[in-house]
Amino acid sequence: MAATSRNEGNANGVRGGGPRCIAIVGPFQSGKTTLLESILERCGGVSRAGSVKTGNSVGDASAEARSHQMSTELNVASVEFLGERFQFVDCPGSVEFLHEMRHVLPVIDAAVVVCEADDRKAPALELVLRELEEADIPRFLFLNKIDTASRRVRETLGILQRASRTPLLLRQIPIWQKGIAVGFIDLALERAFIYREHAPSEIVPLVSEETGREKEARFSMLEKLADYDDALMEDLLGDMEPPRDRIFDDLARELQHRHVVPVLIGSAERGNGVTRLLKALRHEAPGLGETRGRIGVVAEGAPLAQVMKTWHSGQGGKVSLARMLRGRLAEGDVVTSSGGVEARIAGVLAVKGMEQTRKPAAEEGEIAAFARLEGVVTGDALTLGKLRASVVSSVAPPEAVHALAVSVKDRKDDVRLAAALARLAEEDTALTLTHLPEFGEMRLSGQGEMHLRVTLERLAGRYGVSVESSPPQIGHxxxxxxxxxxxxxxxxxxxxxxxxxxxxxxxxxxxxxxxxxxxxxxxxxxxxxxxxxxxxxxxxxxxxxxxxxxxxxxxxxxxxxxxxxxxxxxxxxxxxxxxxxxxxxxxxxKPVLLEPILAVEVVIPSEAMSRASAIVSSRRGQILGYDSRPGWRGWDQINALIPEAEMPGLIVELRSATAGVGSFSARFNHLAELAGKPAEAIVASHALAQAR
CATH class of the missing domain: 3.30.230.10 (Ribosomal Protein S5; domain 2)
Known part of the structure; x- marks a missing residue:
């Protein structure tokens, strides 16, 4: 295939300007940050790939990420590969931080979903794929850790397919030696490659022992492509070998139309399969032109950007990370947000992990950070001038599933606490801060125990505010x-x-x-x-x-x-x-105590139904019924009534019983009488608290 055809345009003839922006997503501990390090090393972005374990990676560089050895916020890095620019956005994989990628997805060009051959992580993979499907994002699947895989790729593909509503298209098959994957065969190129540690794979002759496997797998790939190409179907029916250029055109077109999810294999830790992944992105991933078409942004008009993340740095103040969807914005430009806020750009920053360097302007297609846009929030669109920007996409914050009552250890920190939490809530759209005068309580709500733990660590580390936390009071x-x-x-x-x-x-x-x-x-x-x-x-x-x-x-x-x-x-x-x-x-x-009862809908993978039912029952839950989760094959839901007093820690138990993917939604339903020793204990405890 001629490289020039891909440089000038894609299968639709529309490329758009600037770098291609690719999200790296996937389940927790699948190797996303490690893949980013390998990409940076392969493209010369770093001299040597860092490691999450040793705490020297470009991504996961925050104190909280390194402390827990997990992504707790998104990270951006730029590379150049064979003359083309890419910007990668590494997104957290834990379900408690999955919301970080929701504002990223509408404005990226494609995603690389990193996963592994582990059926226990299939439900978590499904959560990620569902987000991409709902956002209509073209996506590759990178089957990581192939060097330690214990099952055949075809078997793994069957497991992974259950997590995807779009057909998975196997692009490569491994070459095995003594049960270890030492290389791969590219089914589109019909070439064999042997892995080399932290270096591009070496092309080797396709040995006769592998020819049968290659032909079978290649025909299967072509059959799926032929579902969307009548000419290719005619070639296959006539036992004619289709031109290679047509195959590559089909691969690009079916990816961009979201008809298939191409699957590539490799090992991010060893740098295996990275070059072929980059070449697939270079030749087949759509660019800004298609992304604008997908989200309804025209190419002509005033400069337009979409804010995908907000944070507050220690010295630079507020920073808004955004992608330029049209035109350019420079330092000193006055912009108006979709929320009606007018602000002047105090500086434009290129971002690489935690590093920020000043640059004169953000060019079309780029992801860049704008300094001190006060009043602009994550999800806002920005346009040059005083005319309010049109909303590009709106993302609703996720419903909170875990809460803590927080109070300062030192009363003089009260004002600092409120200000610091307000900043953290601005950075993290999944955090909710509520003041409850009835209890004199400040309540912090979020996506789980780890989510709130990281928030409190940021509170202490960045703002020097130490707090005491406890379960929220119940509205008896x-x-x-x-x-x-x-x-x-x-x-x-x-x-x-x-x-x-x-x-x-x-x-x-x-x-x-x-x-x-x-x-x-x-x-x-x-x-x-x-x-x-x-x-x-x-x-x-x-x-x-x-x-x-x-x-x-x-x-x-x-x-x-x-x-x-x-x-x-x-x-x-x-x-x-x-x-x-x-x-x-x-x-x-005859006064009697009343406790609030919540209507709770628990969603879990079907195999966890019995465990989840036991958890609900152990919390004085009244199970009203079971059903299949609408639109989710292999998932169930439990409808129950649970006392509010039994809700703290429920999400922790559910996640533990479901490999981290179980969740629930809850609404107040009614007040119910509570008598006997439980009621006496609550009344006595309340009286003691009031007396203090």
Whole structure:
């Protein structure tokens, strides 16, 4: 195939300017960052590939990533290969940080999905592939760690296919010697290659023993391509060898139309298969032109960029990482965001891992960082001038599944804590910060235990704010089971005008969810009309903290009688009288504790159903039913009612039981009575906390 045809255009004849931007994605510990290191080494971006284990890689360079030896944020690096520029975005693979890639996907040209021959990771692979499928991203699959694979590639492909709704197209088969993959056969080129450590593979003659395997695998590849090419199908039916250029054109076209997912093999740690991957990207991956067409951006018009990540650096302030979808933006340019914010670019930065170097401008197609765009947030589109940019894509934040109540160890850090958490929440769209006045609690919510742990580490490391964390408080309530009445009389004489208020109140239970109801049944004016509202206000004051110590709900309070004094009665007196009457009546009406119950939908791989059911039941969950997860083959869902008090740590157990992929969504459903020793323990604990 002529290289010039790929340099000038792709199968659609549209290439677009600037480098091609490729996301590297895949399950946790599949080798994504290691692959990026191998690519950098092969292209001269680093003199020697770094390692996640030794903490000297370009990616995973943050303190948190190196501490946990896992990607906790995306990393960008640029290379040049055979005269063409590429920018790679290495995205975290843990389900707790998967949201990092969601703002990246709309504006990248293609993705390389790194995976391995491990059926336990197939559900995690499916989560990643589903994200790419929903975003309509052309994608290659790089089957990593082929040097340690214990099963044949065909068998592995069958396992991986269950995770992909798009057909997987095997492009290479391994050459085995004594059970070890020592090279591969490229089915499109019909050439054999032997791996060399951290160097391009060596072309070797295709030995006769491999010819049968190669022809069978090649025919299978061509058959899949022929599903979308009638001329190729005719060649196959006529036992004619199709021209090689047509095969490569088909490979590029079917990738770009998302008809197939090409599968290449190698070992990122040893640098095996990297050159062929880069050549496939060079010849077949779409460019900016196709990406603009996919997301509906026209080529002509004012400069346009999409922000894919925000962070705050120690010295440079706020930084917005974006891709230029059209035109160029330079230092000093004034831009307007899709949110209506106008800001001046304080600087343009080229990014390589944690390194940032200034450059004069961000050119078309490039990923670059813009300094100090205050008010601009992740997901915003930016355009030059005062006209508001059109939204390129909108990504909803994921629903939180884990929460902690956080408080400073030193009270003087209160203001610093709020400011630091606000910055971290701006960087990480999956973090939610909520202030709950009822509990005097600041609640931090996110995607799991590790997600919040890393957030607290950033809080301490970057901002010097150490916090204490605990499970969130539960919104218990109380109500009454019975009916009772009482008189409340407030009388005080201390010279001059006194205070006098007298009411008779009856309390009774309401059906669950009815709230608080006040009924006025006064006749004859025994309580003057101007004081009725004060009686209701006093009643509601009392309901804020019932006899068990919690807000009182689902109660009807009826004003039936009372008396007044023409001189000493007042709004305050009747308000206090109502509180006294409530304090007498409610304890006689059989108060009972209520706990919030959530409707929870648990989603898990089908093989984890029994384990997940046991976890739900162990948390006092009432299972309402089981079903297949709509649109997810091999996944199930459990619908259950679970007390809110049992929710802390649920996601940790589910993830442990499902190789890290189980999840849930929860909504408040109702309040339910809680009696006996559990209720007594909660009431006693609450009273002790209030006394401190």
């Amino acid at each position: 309530r109380e109500t009454i089971r019975g009916k009772a009445g009482a008189r409340g009389r407030h009388r005080k004489q201390s010279g001059g005008h006194g205070q006098y208020g007298d009411v008779v109140l009856e309390v009774s239970a309401l059906p669950r969810g009815e709230g608080i109801r006040f009924v006025d049944r006064i006749t004859g004016g025994v309580v003057p009309r101007q004081y009725i509202a004060s009686v209701e206000a006093g009643m509601r004051d009392f309901c804020q903290n019932g006899p068990l110590g919690f807000p009182l709900v689902d109660i009807e309070v009826t004003l039936t009688d009372g008396s007044y004094h023409t001189v000493d009665s007042s709004d305050m007196a009747f308000r206090q009288a109502a509180r006294i009457a409530m304090g007498e009546a409610v304890p006689q009406a």
